Amino acid sequence: MWITGDVEIPQPVVDAHAAGDLVFFVGAGASMGPPSNLPSFEGLAKAMAEKAGVEFANEGGLDFFLGSLPEGFDTRRHVRDEIQSGTPEFNPTHTAIAQLAATSGKFRIVTTNFDLHLESAAVSVGVSPADVWHSPALPIGSDYAGLVYLHGSVHRPPDELIVTDRDFGRAYITEAWATRFLLPMFDKRTVVFVGYSHEDTIMRYLALGLPSNTRRYAFTNDGRDPKWDHLEITAIPYTLRGEHDHGNLEDALTTWAQRARMGALEHDTRVREIINGDSTTLPLPERDYLISQIETEDGARRFASSTTEHRWLRWLEGTEMFKALFQGGLASSPSMVLAQWYASFIENPETSDLALHTVQRLGRRFSDGLLVSVALATEALVRIDPDRGSRWRVLLMTSIEGHTAPGDPGVVLRFARDGMSNTRAVVRSVLRPHLVLEQGWVLDNDSDYPPSAALGWPVQPRELHKIVTEHATSADSGTPKPSASSKMLSIAPTTLSPRTTA
Numbered sequence: 001m002w003i004t005g006d007v008e009i010p011q012p013v014v015d016a017h018a019a020g021d022l023v024f025f026v027g028a029g030a031s032m033g034p035p036s037n038l039p040s041f042e043g044l045a046k047a048m049a050e051k052a053g054v055e056f057a058n059e060g061g062l063d064f065f066l067g068s069l070p071e072g073f074d075t076r077r078h079v080r081d082e083i084q085s086g087t088p089e090f091n092p093t094h095t096a097i098a099q100l101a102a103t104s105g106k107f108r109i110v111t112t113n114f115d116l117h118l119e120s121a122a123v124s125v126g127v128s129p130a131d132v133w134h135s136p137a138l139p140i141g142s143d144y145a146g147l148v149y150l151h152g153s154v155h156r157p158p159d160e161l162i163v164t165d166r167d168f169g170r171a172y173i174t175e176a177w178a179t180r181f182l183l184p185m186f187d188k189r190t191v192v193f194v195g196y197s198h199e200d201t202i203m204r205y206l207a208l209g210l211p212s213n214t215r216r217y218a219f220t221n222d223g224r225d226p227k228w229d230h231l232e233i234t235a236i237p238y239t240l241r242g243e244h245d246h247g248n249l250e251d252a253l254t255t256w257a258q259r260a261r262m263g264a265l266e267h268d269t270r271v272r273e274i275i276n277g278d279s280t281t282l283p284l285p286e287r288d289y290l291i292s293q294i295e296t297e298d299g300a301r302r303f304a305s306s307t308t309e310h311r312w313l314r315w316l317e318g319t320e321m322f323k324a325l326f327q328g329g330l331a332s333s334p335s336m337v338l339a340q341w342y343a344s345f346i347e348n349p350e351t352s353d354l355a356l357h358t359v360q361r362l363g364r365r366f367s368d369g370l371l372v373s374v375a376l377a378t379e380a381l382v383r384i385d386p387d388r389g390s391r392w393r394v395l396l397m398t399s400i401e402g403h404t405a406p407g408d409p410g411v412v413l414r415f416a417r418d419g420m421s422n423t424r425a426v427v428r429s430v431l432r433p434h435l436v437l438e439q440g441w442v443l444d445n446d447s448d449y450p451p452s453a454a455l456g457w458p459v460q461p462r463e464l465h466k467i468v469t470e471h472a473t474s475a476d477s478g479t480p481k482p483s484a485s486s487k488m489l490s491i492a493p494t495t496l497s498p499r500t501t502a
Contacts, residue, residue: 003285004251005283005284010217013217021190022189025110025192026193028112029246030117033091038117048079061201067167080161083114090121094120095124097118097257099125100256101127102127103260107129107130111148111149114161129147130146135160136177136178141184172209186211190217198228217234218235219236267299268302271306275306294319300341301337308344313345328366328402339374342373343376346392352385356450357450366402371403374396435455437451437453
């Protein structure tokens with residue numbers, strides 16, 4: 001689903017959020033934007049190098065470098081002091097993540113950051129997590145709700161921070177308390193990373209320790225890098241506005257959070273704003289928002305009550321929810337709302353022929369619910385305009401696939417041999433015509449001129465001629481007359497006309 005013009009959020013992530021099954025896994029990048037302005041893990045390592053009076057080097061990884069600082073240099077305490085010396089202000093990304101977690105039904109955030117900005121942002125907007133955990137005392141990963149400081153926080157003693165390679169080894173390999181928490185969490189939940197790159201230390205440890213069937217996504221400005229595939233993480237790409245300017249990500253998260261918090265009245269207003277616009281060619285975010293609305297029963301009712309314009313019927317024809325009505329079987333509750341809305345076009349003599357064009361474009365395999373709605377609308381139309389109503393009556397009585405249209409004679413014909421193709425069962429099945437709606441000479445989609453209607457047959461004309469000829473020859477040769485019961489099943493004479501008007 002396109003949430004902004006720059007960011008498309010995969011539907012599984014949207015669905016997991018709606019189901020309360022999404023975990024936000026937040027890294028240093030989330031705290032780098034203003035006004036927080038905290039350093040990345042690499043920036044933190046460079047600051048430690050300067051304090052320790054050594055040259056910075058990234059060979060072997062940042063965790064290895066931090067673990068190799070001079071003996072006697074209290075790396076964890078200096079890291080805590082560096083984070084605490086920064087601004088205490090959270091940024092819009094923190095706020096959006098906290099609001100998204102709160103509107104998901106289950107507040108689930110895991111962060112490897114040491115700062116308290118996510119917690120502060122949640123408190124500021126009234127969505128404080130019920131529980132907060134700091135490593136190494138972590139909850140059961142498969143069933144938790146709250147905020148988890150996976151690598152510790154400035155709120156706890158420095159010795160609990162996960163900073164050096166030895167710290168990571170204890171957390172993920174030897175004592176493995178982080179791994180014990182993460183494995184069941186990743187196994188059960190959908191996880192979306194915010195504020196990480198594929199080069200981050202945590203990504204290397206996760207790639208080594210997690211199974212390959214977990215549902216992992218990551219917002220990133222380098223979505224085409226093949227390393228994401230190697231990590232088995234689906235990238236959610238966004239573009240930078242400038243060097244180190246991740247404003248498009250911030251906008252996407254904020255917009256997503258705002259939409260997730262919308263109530264019924266706000267949705268009513270938003271749907272009407274879109275529908276009252278000048279065009280049905282919508283920007284991607286508005287298109288996907290409207291589609292997400294008609295995929296729920298309340299949203300479909302909201303759409304149906306907002307417009308009776310034919311242009312929106314044409315727009316609806318391009319959606320999967322509406323197309324499903326013309327694919328047979330049972331209709332969902334949202335589709336049934338749309339079926340009743342579509343039937344209102346049939347009841348109106350000014351739009352009934354336009355509604356026929358919809359059938360011509362989408363097909364005659366009506367779902368059960370659509371057939372009922374169309375039949376009721378047709379009877380209402382007959383009382384107002386018998387001529388237009390008769391078109392719909394003929395269509396419904398002869399040509400709805402799976403209901404009133406002739407069945408497929410293919411099975412019978414496949415077994416027809418040695419003259420059996422002229423049996424009454426075969427002849428009866430192939431001599432039942434149906435209507436085939438076609439685009440007329442008037443190509444204007446908003447014209448009230450009805451579509452053309454040709455007679456269709458279950459088999460090709462050459463095969464039809466052969467079967468009828470064989471049947472007639474068999475009758476002339478003295479084949480026994482049909483029984484009374486078979487006479488009752490015989491069909492009325494049919495005029496083989498190449499084209500007729502419904």
